[in-house]
């Protein structure tokens with residue numbers, strides 16, 4: 001019978017495109033794992049008492065065309081005004097060669113954090129350029145490779161100041177009152193939990209306090225360029241640490257804060273070619289003195305060398321970071337903003353020092369013209385120095401703002417008796433003429449050309465002593481790629497060094513590297529979403545509000561919670577936000593003494609690091625032989641904590657990759673002592689549609705939208721870590737000092753600079769949810785579990801699987817234990833990881849959560865063919881290990897310890913290894929057909945940390 005039109009119209013093809021295996025594959029894989037159906041597999045795998053067979057209630061899956069056209073209709077409800085709001089966010093021209101080849105290129109956006117540096121030299125180089133850019137502009141010698149935003153970078157600066165200040169008795173952190181308000185908000189909130197005292201006062205008042213650190217804004221939030229040298233000296237004279245939040249474009253013209261003596265300089269790199277995106281994502285920069293290197297927060301890229309002595313880049317000094325140091329880490333930062341840091345560094349490479357000066361000088365000239373014109377009409381300006389921002393004193397705010405809005409322009413309105421106006425790279429002469437109309441009304445008779453003649457004759461709006469007098473960006477990389485052809489090829493050359501999802505599976509356990517569908521990514525570049533200032537009036541952002549409300553509603557359904565706080569910019573920030581909600585809840589019940597946080601030994605490093613930031617005492621709970629939370633230990637530690645128990649942080653399914661049978665009991669034990677249950681939601685990919693943290697008994701969880709909900713990892717960020725909470729915690733989630741929503745929590749302190757975090761990537765998760773609907777979301781979870789169990793079953797023939805749950809099943813990931821093999825052969829998990837590179841695979845998660853293991857998560861998006869290819873590689877590798885075990889190869893001379901192999905290896909005149917060149921680089925027929933070449937040999941980590949070098953190397957050093 002022919003199909004009806006209705007049947008022909010049923011199109012949920014996206015589900016089949018998101019999910020790798022076909023119906024036939026599913027049948028075959030079920031047979032291998034020994035389950036009758038997907039439902040049967042789930043019943044065998046997931047404890048019955050947490051299975052929830054209620055539909056999610058999100059609705060049917062939508063087609064890409066439907067979802068995109070609806071989302072476009074929402075986006076159109078945003079009003080894209082010209083933004084003169086400033087406050088750290090400015091319009092910018094994203095160079096199209098960067099937009100198309102980095103922001104919109106899966107070769108860049110689907111990569112993972114460069115923990116496997118041999119296959120990540122491209123993005124490591126782009127990040128090293130970012131560090132060099134930061135060093136040049138700030139005048140300090142050590143920079144990190146990006147933080148989440150300017151406000152949290154300032155909070156990190158405060159934490160660094162406390163660590164390194166020699167004034168150990170001081171407990172005050174001073175913030176000049178002309179720092180951006182959202183920064184003050186975030187730092188104040190952070191300080192409260194660290195137990196620091198915050199003083200916000202006019203900058204000069206810093207002399208009146210004994211401080212361990214102080215923060216100044218340069219130029220100030222209202223645009224003034226003040227000589228902060230004297231203030232910095234005052235802070236340092238009492239052994240305090242002087243921190244400066246600076247505007248990146250102004251630094252092109254201004255004397256570097258480092259030269260003025262600052263100890264820490266930080267800021268937002270957004271206006272270097274990254275759209276405002278209604279708040280993000282963009283990268284913060286952070287620089288300090290070399291002396292404070294061990295206290296630096298976040299990732300640092302360093303130059304080391306590989307086994308051939310060739311320079312090679314890697315993440316340096318990881319022993320500072322949460323994944324190693326846990327609650328003693330400098331910060332909880334994990335995911336940061338790598339993709340955006342790369343965009344900003346490419347922006348600098350593209351424009352070079354001359355191009356950047358032209359941009360900065362043009363913005364400044366137009367500001368001079370605006371100032372001269374306004375002053376000539378008797379308008380008072382608050383300051384007599386400026387770079388791009390004027391604060392206009394006026395009794396006539398409402399009329400001016402009304403004229404601005406009528407012309408589609410947003411001014412800064414939150415100042416008493418004044419309006420702010422910040423110009424940007426996108427401001428034109430015509431815009432300045434329009435600003436005259438806005439401030440003065442029509443008929444003012446001012447003429448931009450005439451004013452320009454006066455401005456060009458010279459102004460003292462940047463005091464001479466604060467003008468930059470040294471060259472910036474002298475390194476070759478910033479002076480070479482100015483034609484579009486050269487730029488295109490430089491971007492591509494770096495991309496080719498990196499293994500991203502567009503090449504092959506990245507089976508990183510706990511990281512859920514699934515498909516980032518093109519339809520999900522497309523809205524990110526829409527101007528209606530990209531060109532919106534985070535503090536634009538709410539009535540101009542109705543499309544965003546509606547999209548966020550819908551996404552929140554879906555996330556409520558998915559998590560089983562009552563409310564969502566969308567603000568945190570990463571999983572770790574979500575943890576911090578969630579723990580603060582717990583803390584404030586206890587305080588609201590006069591139980592502020594509850595400060596003990598139980599954390600199972602298997603937890604991700606961010607958990608203890610975040611608990612420390614919330615000023616909780618971390619008590620580690622043991623795991624039993626099966627990898628589950630040891631119930632006896634849990635009960636005794638909970639009892640011991642008693643009325644001081646604040647919460648537990650538990651990951652579900654556990655980071656050991658199994659659904660613990662006792663999870664409900666865990667929740668009950670904690671609740672029975674009045675504690676709260678924080679469930680780390682990084683593993684939601686094993687829950688969506690079949691159970692939920694709220695259903696299980698959690699009180700709060702963060703969701704890694706950059707794991708389960710399809711936001712790409714960007715080579716180490718962006719991410720989004722919204723939290724879901726039960727109703728009793730909803731009043732205690734983050735608010736915002738500048739943007740007031742109608743939520744009960746609106747007046748709480750903020751955890752991010754922007755009210756809705758990195759709003760412009762939320763459409764990715766919105767699209768993901770809309771495209772899959774109830775059916776596709778549930779099926780994705782089922783397939784994630786099937787793929788993992790299929791993989792596990794095949795690998796178990798050759799490798800011990802560390803933990804399994806009921807019926808010998810794993811959840812959505814599995815841990816392969818390489819310790820027994822290492823014992824027998826000397827071959828380590830590192831050797832296996834690097835040998836996988838020769839096969840064209842990214843290594844799985846190495847030595848987390850258990851040292852000496854690999855944790856593998858295929859996700860639902862990988863096809864059976866790709867998983868089979870991976871299984872084949874792992875079996876070949878097992879054979880190779882056997883040859884070491886049985887003495888065919890020595891431990892020093894075999895393809896595992898020498899992996900990864902490079903073109904340099906095969907080009908050696910002499911090949912005197914115990915195995916062939918062919919085996920080295922073409923270990924399978926498949927690889928021969930399509931070879932990914934690691935560009936460096938194995939990198940020497942110890943050398944890199946001992947000889948820390950974090951700036952760009954001269955090209956000759958690479959022997960090019």
Ligand SMILES: *Cc1c(COP(=O)(O)O)cnc(C)c1O
Nearest residue numbers: 334335510570571572604682719
């Ligand atoms: C990824 C992850 C986190 C941290 O998320 P970020 O976004 O990188 O900060 C926390 N917990 C677990 C279990 C994770 O896998």
